[in-house]
Amino acid sequence: MIKKIIHKKKLLAIIIDEKKFFNHGVNFVTPSFLSLQLGFIKHKSNTFIKPHTHNSYLRKIKKTTEVLLIKKGLLRVDFYDIRNKYLFSKVVSKNQILILVDGSHGFKIIKDCLIIEIKQGPFNLALDKKRFNKIDEKNIKIKK
Numbered sequence: 001m002i003k004k005i006i007h008k009k010k011l012l013a014i015i016i017d018e019k020k021f022f023n024h025g026v027n028f029v030t031p032s033f034l035s036l037q038l039g040f041i042k043h044k045s046n047t048f049i050k051p052h053t054h055n056s057y058l059r060k061i062k063k064t065t066e067v068l069l070i071k072k073g074l075l076r077v078d079f080y081d082i083r084n085k086y087l088f089s090k091v092v093s094k095n096q097i098l099i100l101v102d103g104s105h106g107f108k109i110i111k112d113c114l115i116i117e118i119k120q121g122p123f124n125l126a127l128d129k130k131r132f133n134k135i136d137e138k139n140i141k142i143k144k
Helices: none
Strands: 002-007 010-017 025-028 039-042 066-080 086-093 096-100 104-119
Touching: 002 086, 010 066, 010 086, 086 096
Parallel strands: none
Antiparallel strands: 002 010, 010 096, 025 039, 066 086, 066 096, 066 104
């Protein structure tokens, strides 16, 4: 299952159930315009993948995209717009993959988590991230 999280026609995130996408071959689940691509690869033994190199060319990336692989636990993602206004929350669980594309976000660990994070680099704390106050817990709205 792929669930696109959209607000006002803007793609904020994608949630993927990891186990459902290991089909034969190479299967990308992200649209080609995203600055970070995610694919699943499944081949039988003795399959050859032709040697290749990735060409060097200048890419312009304006925003960090993050991929979180939830290996254990339960995580609440709180979504905010670019002005830091709270929108809604989603719960992500074990064996799901969360791709954070746009807007702002915060997290609450609901059940002990083990998470693998992948994002573009290099990371520069001064330029890459701006923190702000979280939403009051009594105002949380979980979106199905």
